[in-house]
Amino acid sequence: MENEKDKFKLYASCLLTKGALRSTICDVQREKFEFIPNILYEILTEHDGSTIEEVVGIYGEENKDTIMEYFDFLKKNDFLFLTDEPERFPQVSLSTPHSAHITNCIIDFDRNSPHDLASIVPQLDALNCKSIQVRYHYDATIDELESQLTAITNSKVMSCYLLLPYCNCYQARDYIRLLDIHQRIRHITLHSCPQDAVLKTDDESIGLRVSLTEKAIDPEKHCGDIGPEHFRINLRLFSESNTSNTCLSHKLSIDKEGYLKNCPSMPQQFGLFGHLSLKEAIEKEGFRDYWKIKKDDIDVCQDCEFRHMCTDCRAFRSSTENRYSKPLKCDYDPYTAKWGDRTKLKKSKPEQSEKIKTATN
Amino acid sequence: MILVLSQNDIEATTIEVTDWLDFYKADYIRMNGDDLLGRGAYQLGLDTSYLNIGTRTIALADIGVVWFRRWTSTDFSSYFQSPEQEDAQKDINEYLKKEYFATSKALFHVLKDKHWLTDVTFSTPEKFSLLQSARDCGMRIPETIICNNLSSLLTFERDYPNGVITKSISDVKSIRISGASYVPYTARISGKMQREETFHPILVQENIEKQFELRVFYLAGEMYAMAIFSQADSRTAQDFRRYNMDCPNRVVPYLLPEDIQNRLKELMDRAGLNCGSIDLIKSKNDDYFFLEINPVGQFGMVSHPCNYQLEKKVAQYLIEKDDEQ
Structure with missing residues (x-):
C-alpha cells in the first residue's frame, strides 16, 4: 500500500512565482519563502502529480542527482508530500471577493x-x-x-x-x-x-x-x-x-x-x-x-x-x-x-x- | 428578514457573514443569547406575534429564516453574587441558568416554524446516536465503548494493535486553573497506566492510523473539505487542536469522493442538520472514518486557508432562503 503513494504534490499553501532568472516558493501558511531554480518551477508546474521516477525519465538519468537534490530540498522544507490521489488535492482559489465597496x-x-x-x-x-x-x-x-x-x-x-x-x-x-x-x-x-x-x-x-x-x-x-x-x-x-x-x-x-x-x-x-x-x-x-x-x-x-x-x-x-x-x-x-x-x-x-x-x- | 442568533463579544464568523449581508443590503437583525438577560423588555407567549430585540420590535411574520450560530456567553457561576452565602449563590445560579435556558427554548419554540440554518433542536447531537447513524449510512467508524473500569479497558485495547484513545463523551468544556484556561483534548490511553479498578466513565476508541484528518464544512448538501496533515508533528498527531503555532500543520483543500459525499449527506439528513462541521480521518489503509459532527463549529479555520469564501456562501444561502419565504 505505502509504496503506491509515490506521486508528488506541492501543498496548496506553497505557491510558486516564476521570475526572469529564478523562482520563489511562497509558503503562505508559515509565512516564509525560498528561492528555486526555474527548471524546478517547470518540474513542479508541468509535472505536478507525477512520480519522481517519471521526472527523472523526462529529464534524463544524467540529471538524476540534481533532481533528487531538488526533491530532498522540497521535502526538507515540507513543501511537498507523496500521495496516490493527487487529483483530490486541488489548488487554492486565488479569487478575492470583498464584502466592501471600499476596504x-x-x-x-x-x-x-x-x-x-x-x-x-x-x-x-x-x-x-x-x-x-x-x-x-x-x-x-x-x-x-x-x-x-x-x-x-x-x-x-x-x-x-x-x-x-x-x-x-x-x-x-x-x-x-x-x-x-x-x-x-x-x-x-x-x-x-x-x-x-x-x-x-x-x-x-x-x-x-x-x-x-x-x-x-x-x-x-x-x-x-x-x-x-x-x-x-x-x-x-x-x-x-x-x-x-x-x-x-x-x-x-x-x-x-x-x-x-x-x-x-x-x-x-x-x-x-x-x-x-x-x-x-x-x-x-x-x-x-x-x-x-x-x-x-x-x-x-x-x-x-x-x-x-x-x-x-x-x-x-x-x-x-x-x-x-x-x-x-x-x-x-x-x-x-x-x-x-x-x-x-x-x-x-x-x-x-x-x-x-x-x-x- | 434574516434573524441572526449569536453571542455577545466579538464573534468573528458572525461579523464576516453579516458584513456580506450588509454588502448585499439584506434585511437582517442580530440577536445575542444574552439579550434575554439584558434590560430590554420582552414578552413571549404561544400567540406572540412581535419580538423585542434591543430597541427594535420585529413582527414574527417578517422573519423568513433563522441562522443559529451561537447563543450565550454568560458565566452563570457568578451571575448572582452573594459572598456571605456561597452555598446559596451556587444553587441560585444553577437555578437561574436553568431558567434562562428554558426561556431560550421558549423563544426557539416561538420560532420553530421558520426555516433554520442549523435547527437549534438538533444542534447538540449525542455521540453514540451519531456513530450509529454514520454506520447505518455506510461510513466506517472507529470501534468505541464507554467504560468505567480497568478490566473493560484492558480487554478492549487488546484487540487494537495501534492502541486506543480517549476523548470527551459530551462537548468539551474548558477548565480554568489559576486563571489559565485548559481544554480537554483527544489523547492516547493505556490500561497499563491506570491504577484504579474503577473510574469516572470515559469514552475509549480504537486508534486509527491516519494519513491525514479531514474537516468538512457542510452547507445544504455542499461539502467543503480541508485535509489537515497532523501526522508529521507528534504534538498534533492525536488532536490537531493542540496547535503548533511555530510550525502550523499543513492544511489544504480536498475533494471528497462522491460516494463518501453521498453517505455524509444522508447522515446529515438523518441528524436533522443542514449545516455543520464534520470530522473525518483518512486512514493509512485508505479508508474514510467518521468521527463526529459539530453543528456550530468554527468554519473560518476551513474557509480562510482554503479560500472557500464560506462566510459569503452562508450569507447568500440566508438571503436566498429569506427570499423564498
Whole structure:
C-alpha cells in the first residue's frame, strides 16, 4: 500500500512565482519563502502529480542527482508530500471577493482642511469600509484626536491607524489614555521626533501600538517604498496580487484639501468632499482604473520572483506617462537578481533604537 | 428578514457573514443569547406575534429564516453574587441558568416554524446516536465503548494493535486553573497506566492510523473539505487542536469522493442538520472514518486557508432562503 503513494504534490499553501532568472516558493501558511531554480518551477508546474521516477525519465538519468537534490530540498522544507490521489488535492482559489465597496481609506488633514471625520465616517459605513489611516500634516493635539475619533466609535471602522508629528508636550500616559478611549486605534506613528526623545511608561504593551521615528515624514511624498522589509507572505496578499492592484484596489483617499482620490500622492482627483458623496466618487469613470493593474501587467514586476509578496505603488513610477511602469522606489533588477545600492545601504543600517522605554523605579 | 442568533463579544464568523449581508443590503437583525438577560423588555407567549430585540420590535411574520450560530456567553457561576452565602449563590445560579435556558427554548419554540440554518433542536447531537447513524449510512467508524473500569479497558485495547484513545463523551468544556484556561483534548490511553479498578466513565476508541484528518464544512448538501496533515508533528498527531503555532500543520483543500459525499449527506439528513462541521480521518489503509459532527463549529479555520469564501456562501444561502419565504 505505502509504496503506491509515490506521486508528488506541492501543498496548496506553497505557491510558486516564476521570475526572469529564478523562482520563489511562497509558503503562505508559515509565512516564509525560498528561492528555486526555474527548471524546478517547470518540474513542479508541468509535472505536478507525477512520480519522481517519471521526472527523472523526462529529464534524463544524467540529471538524476540534481533532481533528487531538488526533491530532498522540497521535502526538507515540507513543501511537498507523496500521495496516490493527487487529483483530490486541488489548488487554492486565488479569487478575492470583498464584502466592501471600499476596504481602506486614507484621510489627510492639515490645519485648513475643510473636511472632518464626523461627516466622512457615516459615508464610509455605507461602503462597508473597515480600516482607515488618518494622517495629520500638523501637530494635532490629543484633545483634537480624541474628539475627532469619536466619529468611529459606533461605526463599521474597526481599525484606525494614525500618523502625526511628535510633540514633546505629551507623555506616554497621554497616548495610553487616548488608546484606552478609542480602542479601535490600532497604531500611532509619531514622526520627526528628536534623537533623545523617549516615551516612558510602565505599560509594556504600548510599544506595540505606538512607535516613534526620527524621520521627518511628509505623508504625501514618503510613500511607495519597495524593498524586502515590506515583503509579506500570506494568502490574502498573494491572491489579491494575482487579481488586482495590492495598493489601490478598493482604496479611497481624501487629501488634505478635501479632494477625493485613489491615493493622496496622485494628481488625479474625482471631486471635492462635500460636493459629491463618496459613493458617487468611486462610481465615477476612471476611479477604478488602477484597481485592475496587477503585478503581472506591470513592466519589470511581471518578471520578478518577488511580485506576489511585494507591495506596489502607482503614484511614484519610473515613467509618469506609462501607468504600467515599474515603481520608482524599487531598485531590484529581476534580470540579474540584484538589488541596487539604496536597498543594500538600508540593509546594512543598524536597527532603529527602541524609543518606548519601560520606566524603572 | 434574516434573524441572526449569536453571542455577545466579538464573534468573528458572525461579523464576516453579516458584513456580506450588509454588502448585499439584506434585511437582517442580530440577536445575542444574552439579550434575554439584558434590560430590554420582552414578552413571549404561544400567540406572540412581535419580538423585542434591543430597541427594535420585529413582527414574527417578517422573519423568513433563522441562522443559529451561537447563543450565550454568560458565566452563570457568578451571575448572582452573594459572598456571605456561597452555598446559596451556587444553587441560585444553577437555578437561574436553568431558567434562562428554558426561556431560550421558549423563544426557539416561538420560532420553530421558520426555516433554520442549523435547527437549534438538533444542534447538540449525542455521540453514540451519531456513530450509529454514520454506520447505518455506510461510513466506517472507529470501534468505541464507554467504560468505567480497568478490566473493560484492558480487554478492549487488546484487540487494537495501534492502541486506543480517549476523548470527551459530551462537548468539551474548558477548565480554568489559576486563571489559565485548559481544554480537554483527544489523547492516547493505556490500561497499563491506570491504577484504579474503577473510574469516572470515559469514552475509549480504537486508534486509527491516519494519513491525514479531514474537516468538512457542510452547507445544504455542499461539502467543503480541508485535509489537515497532523501526522508529521507528534504534538498534533492525536488532536490537531493542540496547535503548533511555530510550525502550523499543513492544511489544504480536498475533494471528497462522491460516494463518501453521498453517505455524509444522508447522515446529515438523518441528524436533522443542514449545516455543520464534520470530522473525518483518512486512514493509512485508505479508508474514510467518521468521527463526529459539530453543528456550530468554527468554519473560518476551513474557509480562510482554503479560500472557500464560506462566510459569503452562508450569507447568500440566508438571503436566498429569506427570499423564498
